[in-house]
Amino acid sequence: MKIGWIGTGVMGRSMCLHLIKAGHEAYVYNRTKEKAADLIEAGAVWCDNPAEVASKTDTIFTIVGYPKDVEETILGPNGVLANCSEGKTIVDMTTSKPQLAEKIHADAAAKGVDALDAPVSGGDLGARNASLAIMVGGEKEVFDRVLPLFEAMGKTIQLMGGPGTGQHTKMSNQILIAGTMIGVVESLLYSYRAGMDLDEVIDVIGSGAAGSWSINNLGRRIAQKDFDPGFFIKHFVKDMGIALEEARRMNLALPGLSLANQFYISAMAMGYENLGTQALYKVFENMNTQN
Amino acid sequence: MKIGWIGTGVMGRSMCLHLIKAGHEAYVYNRTKEKAADLIEAGAVWCDNPAEVASKTDTIFTIVGYPKDVEETILGPNGVLANCSEGKTIVDMTTSKPQLAEKIHADAAAKGVDALDAPVSGGDLGARNASLAIMVGGEKEVFDRVLPLFEAMGKTIQLMGGPGTGQHTKMSNQILIAGTMIGVVESLLYSYRAGMDLDEVIDVIGSGAAGSWSINNLGRRIAQKDFDPGFFIKHFVKDMGIALEEARRMNLALPGLSLANQFYISAMAMGYENLGTQALYKVFENMNTQN
Numbered sequence: 001m002k003i004g005w006i007g008t009g010v011m012g013r014s015m016c017l018h019l020i021k022a023g024h025e026a027y028v029y030n031r032t033k034e035k036a037a038d039l040i041e042a043g044a045v046w047c048d049n050p051a052e053v054a055s056k057t058d059t060i061f062t063i064v065g066y067p068k069d070v071e072e073t074i075l076g077p078n079g080v081l082a083n084c085s086e087g088k089t090i091v092d093m094t095t096s097k098p099q100l101a102e103k104i105h106a107d108a109a110a111k112g113v114d115a116l117d118a119p120v121s122g123g124d125l126g127a128r129n130a131s132l133a134i135m136v137g138g139e140k141e142v143f144d145r146v147l148p149l150f151e152a153m154g155k156t157i158q159l160m161g162g163p164g165t166g167q168h169t170k171m172s173n174q175i176l177i178a179g180t181m182i183g184v185v186e187s188l189l190y191s192y193r194a195g196m197d198l199d200e201v202i203d204v205i206g207s208g209a210a211g212s213w214s215i216n217n218l219g220r221r222i223a224q225k226d227f228d229p230g231f232f233i234k235h236f237v238k239d240m241g242i243a244l245e246e247a248r249r250m251n252l253a254l255p256g257l258s259l260a261n262q263f264y265i266s267a268m269a270m271g272y273e274n275l276g277t278q279a280l281y282k283v284f285e286n287m288n289t290q291n
Numbered sequence: 292m293k294i295g296w297i298g299t300g301v302m303g304r305s306m307c308l309h310l311i312k313a314g315h316e317a318y319v320y321n322r323t324k325e326k327a328a329d330l331i332e333a334g335a336v337w338c339d340n341p342a343e344v345a346s347k348t349d350t351i352f353t354i355v356g357y358p359k360d361v362e363e364t365i366l367g368p369n370g371v372l373a374n375c376s377e378g379k380t381i382v383d384m385t386t387s388k389p390q391l392a393e394k395i396h397a398d399a400a401a402k403g404v405d406a407l408d409a410p411v412s413g414g415d416l417g418a419r420n421a422s423l424a425i426m427v428g429g430e431k432e433v434f435d436r437v438l439p440l441f442e443a444m445g446k447t448i449q450l451m452g453g454p455g456t457g458q459h460t461k462m463s464n465q466i467l468i469a470g471t472m473i474g475v476v477e478s479l480l481y482s483y484r485a486g487m488d489l490d491e492v493i494d495v496i497g498s499g500a501a502g503s504w505s506i507n508n509l510g511r512r513i514a515q516k517d518f519d520p521g522f523f524i525k526h527f528v529k530d531m532g533i534a535l536e537e538a539r540r541m542n543l544a545l546p547g548l549s550l551a552n553q554f555y556i557s558a559m560a561m562g563y564e565n566l567g568t569q570a571l572y573k574v575f576e577n578m579n580t581q582n
Contacts, residue, residue: 098485121499133499158495160487168485172492176478176501182547183470187463190534193541194389194459196451201463204449208412208424209522210467212503231500243481250484252579256473259550288543 002027003149004053004060005044006073006080007094008036011120012063014127015093015153017042022152029053050076054083059146063093066238070096074104086112091146093134095119095235097242098164098171099249101137105163114142117166120154121173123230131155135173137166171243177277178240178260180214185281187215188222189288198223218278227272227279234273237264293318294440295344295351296335297364297371298385299327302411303354305418306384306444308333313443320344341367345374350437354384357529361387365395377403382437384425386410386526388533389455389462390540392428396454405433408457411445412464414521422446426464428457462534468568469531469551471505476572478506479513480579489514509569518563518570525564528555 001024005016008030016039020026026044029052030036040046047053050073054060060080062073070092074080080090081104090108092101092115101117108115116138126132132154136143143159150157160169187210191201202223206216221227240261247254263283270286272279292315296307299321307330311317317335320343321327331337338344341364345351351371353364361383365371371381372395381399383392383406392408399406407429417423423445427434434450441448451460478501482492493514497507512518531552538545554574561577563570 121496121501123500126499133495135495156495156498158491160491160495165485165487168482168487169492169495172478172482172485172487173496173499173501175481176474176496176503176506179474179477179547180471180501180503182473183467186470186545186547187467190466190538190541190543190545191459191463193543194456194463194537196456196459196463200449200451201460204424204426204447204451204460205412205464205467207447208417208464209414209504209508210412210464210471212467212471212505213500214503215467217500246485247481250481252481252484254477254481255550255554256470256477256547259546263546 001025001059002057004057006030006050006053006060007063008039009063010124011127013038014124015063016044016061018130018152019149020044027053027056049078050080051078051083054080054088058087059089059091059149060084061091061093065094067096067100067242070094071100075107081108081111081113084108084111084113089114089116089142089146091116091118093118093120095170095239095242096167098167098246101164101167105138114139115163116142116146117164118150119166119170121170122154127153134158135160135166135169137161137164137168168246171239171246174236174239175243175254175257177214179256180212181218181277181280182256182260182263184212184214184219185222185284188219188281189284218276221276221278222281227275227282229274229276231277232273233264233267233275233277233279236277237261237268240264292316292350293348295348297321297341297344297351298354299330300354301415302418304329305415306354306423307335307352309421309443310440311335318344318347340369341371342369342374345371345379349378350380350382350440351375352382352384356385358387358391358533361385361391366398372399372402372404375399375402375404380405380407380433380437382407382409384409384411386461386530386533387458389458389537392455392458396429405430406454407433407437408455409441410457410461412461413445418444425449426451426457426460428452428455428459459537462530462537465527465530466534466545466548468505470547471503472509472568472571473547473551473554475503475505475510476513476575479510479572480575509567512567512569513572518566518573520565520567522568523564524555524558524566524568524570527568528552528559531555
């Protein structure tokens with residue numbers, strides 16, 4: 001099948017490569033062409049802009065940076081939708097605003113174009129190993145049609161409901177992580193200050209009722225003072241901002257998420273934006289240390 | 292071996308029974324005698340007070356309610372230590388103050404008596420199945436001597452360091468749970484308000500980087516509107532109070548724990564003290580609902 005792929009960053013590159021390996025013809029565009037080099041070498045056809053991708057293919061995937069990039073790429077005057085004829089399908093895999101996903105779906109529907117929101121979780125490793133979780137919002141028949149393509153990229157693939165619910169599910173995921181990370185860093189900092197070995201503490205508390213992926217993976221990294229990014233703080237701050245904005249729109253107060261967001265903004269202020277989310281530990285450390 | 296057991300509540304009863312089944316002679320005391328009936332039927336010898344337990348046995352376990360109960364039971368004028376001769380061992384398994392554990396250890400040492408702090412996690416189910424995690428503070432040789440008894444009650448048994456570190460580890464465990472629970476209830480409330488099925492959301496987000504024991508067990512209960520206690524809110528509030536007091540003593544600010552503590556106090560105010568910790572969801576629900 002001819003598929004379009006816009007956004008060949010660390011995630012998009014691996015995901016698109018799985019589709020190429022599965023036998024699909026990929027037409028790709030990225031703001032920085034160099035980041036598409038691997039894909040072109042693997043047989044992808046370079047396009048000079050989103051419009052070209054949209055006109056040459058039937059199913060167009062996007063995974064770009066921020067909601068404004070999604071909006072410009074898909075809804076902009078030279079974007080994907082403006083160059084889509086009836087019957088095509090747009091699949092946005094960026095973590096973006098649920099409300100924007102609803103708008104894309106509505107604008108697309110008005111032109112006879114289908115749209116899904118399908119953000120992922122699982123990080124660069126999940127993208128490389130095709131083990132991503134893919135959370136999809138949209139119509140069942142469109143989902144069923146795109147499913148074989150999703151299956152080349154991910155492992156847990158679920159239609160959550162109508163347009164926007166893929167994004168809402170991703171927001172739920174990030175809200176859950178935010179609270180958990182506060183627990184992780186406060187627990188480990190307390191342990192450290194009580195004079196205990198962090199790995200020994202994780203050995204004991206990581207497998208019971210306090211256990212989580214975060215304590216057993218990011219907690220271990222904190223114990224080793226490894227703050228390299230699995231998931232960048234600057235991206236997590238983007239996601240929490242979207243979740244808070246959506247919650248505000250729902251008249252929903254989420255004080256824990258708000259607190260986590262503030263401390264991650266503090267992490268940005270301290271210059272940690274390109275460290276991994278576990279560097280929240282350094283914020284709490286700084287906050288509790290004499291100058 | 293003759294062992295003493297003080298505190299035959301839901302946890303202590305199961306734990307002591309494992310020791311009896313392992314062939315030990317148990318001498319038991321509890322404030323409410325009826326709660327020791329099962330143990331007496333299983334062969335335990337009833338004692339009328341902690342002093343009698345201490346004088347008749349060599350290793351005395353305590354698992355009572357609050358730090359003030361620990362203090363009275365062990366350090367009170369008619370308590371365990373006052374009736375211990377040299378060479379005996381006191382093992383407090385109550386979740387209690389690290390500082391109190393240090394004091395018990397010091398006062399005991401002055402009389403030639405050994406002491407360990409050994410709080411547990413794993414709940415009533417872990418106590419019944421002898422699968423508790425036991426977090427121990429004290430001296431290595433004392434730990435090694437008591438280890439076979441711990442092994443009859445638990446699965447993960449770890450000496451964390453000197454006196455008080457068992458309690459500190461338990462506090463780290465509770466701090467970790469506090470943050471995680473905030474994430475769980477905010478994530479699920481957001482999902483609910485976005486119109487999604489909570490079990491479907493947990494299916495997707497519970498197995499990846501956002502996954503935790505709490506979302507996969509307590510989150511499932513929330514989805515079923517099951518707020519029955521696995522772990523009582525009133526006990527969790529006790530534990531968080533201890534953790535905050537210890538953190539204050541260390542000059543350690545833990546804003547996430549403090550926030551969780553406030554919302555659990557709100558749960559108490561709403562009359563949920565005898566519900567499970569997952570009833571925090573109801574607090575956030577109430578807080579976000581029109582009257």
